[in-house]
Amino acid sequence: MNSQEVRSKFLSFFEEKKHSIVPSAPMVLKDDPTLMFVNSGMAPFKEYFLGNAQPKNNRIADTQKCLRVSGKHNDLEEVGYDTYHHTLFEMLGNWSFGDYFKKEAIAWAWELLTEVYGIDKDILYVSVFEGSEDDGLGMDTEAYDIWKQYISEDRILKGNKKDNFWEMGDQGPCGPCSEIHVDIRSAEEKAKVPGKDLVNQDHPQVVEIWNLVFMQYNRKANGSLEPLPNKHIDTGMGFERLCMVLQNVQSNYDTDVFKPIIREIETITAKTYGKEEKADVAIRVISDHVRAVAFSIADGQLPSNTGAGYVIRRILRRAVRYGFTFLDKKEPFIYRLVDVLSNRMGKAFPELKAQKQLIENVIKEEEQSFLRTLDQGLVLLNRIVDETKSDTVSGEKAFELYDTYGFPIDLTALILSEKGLKLDEKGFNEQLQKQKNRSRAASEMSTDDWTILAEDGEEEFVGYDTLEAQVNITRYRKVTSKKDGDMYQLVFNLTPFYPEGGGQVGDKGYLEDAHGDVVYILDTKKENNVIIHFTKNLPKHINESFKAVVDAKQRYRTECNHTATHLLHQALREVLGTHVEQKGSAVHSKYLRFDFSHFSKLTVDELRDVENFVNRRIEGKLPLVEMRNIPKEEAIAEGAMSLFGEKYGDTVRAIRFGKSIELCGGTHVKNTADIWHFKIVSEGAVAAGIRRIEAITNDAVKDFYFENNRAYFEMKDLLNNAKEPVKALQSLQEENTNLKKQIESLLKDKAKNIKGELKNELETINGVQFLAKKLDLDAAGLKDVAFELGGQFNNLFLLLATDQGGKALLSCYISKELVESKGLNAGQVVRELGKYIQGGGGGQPFFATAGGKNPGGIVDALENAKNYIS
Template structure:
């Protein structure tokens, strides 16, 4: 059965059971601070399990893209070495929010696997929760008794809390679960060892295929459990593993999910799969990782140096280094696999097809960048090898190469082994652990349970219409971290504070009680559909009403910038073309940042055109046309733009200013005239095919022009208030260029003149012509003199020094015959002598330079140079 048919049969089966089919949510989570990525099928539905929102349908089914490369669920280093772990995988799931429970979930799972998919019942084992004394939980006899209707008791196993009790996190909804395992070994192997002995033992052919979670408890901060008001079903089945079973193969990588990608890798690299284990691992790593990276980019997450972007960059770089090391690929090639991936999965996941060109461009640029890093790392590693005394490279040096330059440790170990050197792995791991401990300590957070003041109070956001209102505190909790100290999170029955989202920052403001006591709201965020207000202190009178007041000035400035991003988006599509799509934004009170797809730098004329376009609409005084809670299809049919990577509900809010219509939950000005003026302050590249504009509006523009005017007046004063300051500056530049050329010529003449003097000062030491001296020349002059002397004198060792503007420079020249015969190295010399001038440097064995901030150390450096030839 083809993978497309497997996916379709699963979804249609549950559709027949009155489940709504929903599309896969973007993998990058935006309203959940506990997760970077969707790592399980239930993550997009947390708000329903927590009771913070009501689903439109209590029965849902989907196939959800999941990524497990960070945090508790981290399979990254196992990927490629076995046949069933992946970074990105599809999780087929069916969900019940307070509707059906164990009886139906188990019955339907058995029906689908055995009747619809036709899996032999003798291949299956199931497990149930054995209970846990610590939590006061008995064995899940209810699930056990239901399973007995379908499978013999000797195939029903019990599992402990680790295997058969599923938890969302340290706190939150949880419950016992039943796992379904499949044994795909041959009859001969089954005769030797019973399948039940291999369940949950990491056997590649006895694997978990489906997990049925019975969500019925809530884990509190103190570790205790309480029953949820409603019982839920949360199931997740590994799509790739299911395909392995149904296609009768022994590895996920032998299914048609991966074989087209593997064949393309073989074609590109001229390597053959299943001939060399190291090559096989590399091919599996690349086949897996390209999926994770491609879908992340399609969902709006670009590789970067922080957060989720860093994780994506790390996955891609792991793929690149496996290709570099084991497939001999020294040029970009992974981006070429996106086309195959699109043909295989683009129909099921249209975001990949829509973003294909962007995905290819970003991956190619990232590959090129990392390959340059690898080249630089090889140079640095060679230098470390040269400086190593003995047969072991220090773990600290290897860690510096890994941490500072991103050079992979396994590649370091491989190269050292080829040079008959060892790596101090214990030292490296010690340094790595220190870094992890520092990172962990900085991010350590403890969160208390919510203290409930008012039960079942629905929270309502009224911030589109009001900036202050009387509110009641419904619940609060304390959060402590080493980074931010103690903070309080407050929830009200209604709020005018806009929570951070859609690129817009959260509102600030204050709470005032009837006694005049004030508590400041420092930020507002949304977590699993709940608006949370952050304060440093807890209000004194918790059970009395407060006046909640948004900082009006900051909100207005933010609204100006948010509306400007919509107008900017329209301008870019009108001027550059409809290929332009928003790829990210940040809307603050002081500025706006807008990322968009485009493949070349904007010209000055294009920037001016964009500014003029936006300002024309500001001057046009276009009123806001807002539509709330309208069906998404109706809004899109009316021309509203939706953004890839955003999760929209069935009803949406559309924002229109003239011809600009977008789906948006942010706050906006009532009329474009409120923005006053728009000014672009920078434009540049973020990644391949992604540009970034930073701009300002309103008061920030006034400040910008005021400061520029002040600088202009100051500049005119320095130019003696000439009538044409630009022309005067051009004349100064031309004069400066001319003088520089004259100085360079004079210095060259000076260098030639002193060559004869320096030649007479050479001293012979052990057959080496030696000279160490401070000269009144610039860096270029030192090099010219050294190379001219080197062309006339054999066996030459020179160390020249100079001082300029409080800084020191050393230049070392060593004849190539000395480098070969005596093992002298100019790069090593300047690195060692550089410590006297409080600096460092490097270069080639025959010529190298070092700079430093301590000219007083020049004399000692020159004196020490003699030791190299004595």
């Protein structure tokens, strides 16, 4: 049974059981601060488990893209070394929200596995929760008794809290679970060790394939459990592992999910999978990682230096370095695997086909960039090796190479071993732990349980129609972090405050009670379908009614910028072509940022055309046409643009300004004339095939022109009110260039004269020609003098200093014979003497420089230079 049939049979089975089949949600979560990526099938449905929203159908089934590379669930370092862990994997799942429970979940799981898929019952084991004294929970006898109807009791195992109690986090819905394990070992192996002894023991052929979670408790902040109002079913079956069982192979990588990618790697690298363990690990790493990176880019998450983007970059770089080290690939090649991946999985996940060219471009550029980093790292590592006087390279140096330059520590260790050196791993790990502790301390947060003041169904957003409303606080909680201190999160029965989303910032404003007391709303966000308002102080009369008022000025400016992004998107597609698609945005009150797919830098004419296109729509006074709660298919048929990586419901909100129509939940001006004017302030690259425009509207444009006008008249004034200031400035530039050339010539003459004088000041100490002196020259002059003298004298040690513009500069020259015979190093000298001038520097062993902000320390630096040879 091929993988497409495996997936199809699962979905068809549960469709027959009256489940709605929903598409996979994007992997990068937008409104859940507790998760960076979807790491399990239930993550997209958290709002239903938490009771913050109601699904249209209480029975749902899907295949969900999941990524486990950060936080509590992190399989990254295991990937490649075993045959059943992955960064990205598909999780097949069926869900019940307050509908069926254990009886049906177990019965249908058994029916699907043994009757539909035809898995031999004799290779299956199941587990049930044995109970937990800490939580006051006994064994899950209900699940045990149900399982006895299908499988012999010797195959029902009792599992501990770690294996058989599932929790979404430190707080929230949780419950006992039953895992289904499969033993695909040979008969001979089974005769030696019973399968039940290998369950949950990380055996590659005795693996969990399905987890049935019985959500029936809520974990509170103090660790206690309370029953949920409704009981739910949350199941997750590993698609790749299921394919392994049904295709009768011993590894996930031997299934048709991975084999086409592996064959392409073999073709590109001239390596044969299955011949050499290190190469096999590398091939598994690459075939796994390219899927994770490709799907992330398709969902709108580009590699970057922060957050989710950093995780994606880290995954790709891990793949590159395995290819570099074990497959001898020194040029980009991973991007060439995207074509195979798209052909294999594009039917189930059409975003791969639609975004194929972008995915290839981004991966290729990231590969090229990291390969350059590896080349630079090798040079730096060789320098560290040259400076190391023992057989062990310090962990601190290795960590600097890893942290500052991104050079992988395992590659450092490998290269050192090839050179007969050791790595101080303990020192490296100490530095790494210090960094982790700093990061953890900076992000540490504690969240109290919600204090419920009133039960009020689903919170209503009224902010499209009004900026003021009479509200009641239905619940609140305290959140404490090192960054913000104590904050309070408030939820209202209804709210005019727009929560951050779709690139638009959250509203600010205030609450005022009947007594005139005011509490300021500092931010508004959405978390699992709940609109949360952030305040520094808790309202005094918290049970009373409040007037909620949005900051109208900030909202209006934000609306101008958000509307402008729609017009900008339309303009770019009109001027550059319909290949342009939005890849991200940030809409603030002061400016807007818009990322889009395009292959080259925009010309001056193209930028002008885009700007003019938007401003013509502003001058055209186009009214806002808002369509709320219309079927998504109807909006798409009308021409509305949807974005990859966004999660849309069955009904959507569409925004139209003239011919511009997009699916959007943000706030907008009532007429484009309100924007006043649109001005692009910058355009540049974000990644391969991705450009970024930053622009301003309304008051910010007025300020922009005012500042430019003021600067123009200030410049004219400095140019003595020249009638043609541009020509006057060009004339000054030419004059300045000529004067610089004259100064350079004079300084060279001066350096020659000084060189003649310095010859007579050299003193011989321990066979070394020594001189330490302050000179009235610039940096280039010091270097010229040093190398001129170095060319005439052997065994020369020079320390020259100067004071230029209130800053100190040291230049050290040491003859190469001294470097070799006495182990002197100019770089080390300037680093140590640099402390006197409150600075630092470096360079080569025979010549190095250091700069500092304390010219007064030059005297001490010069006096101490003699210590190196005396």
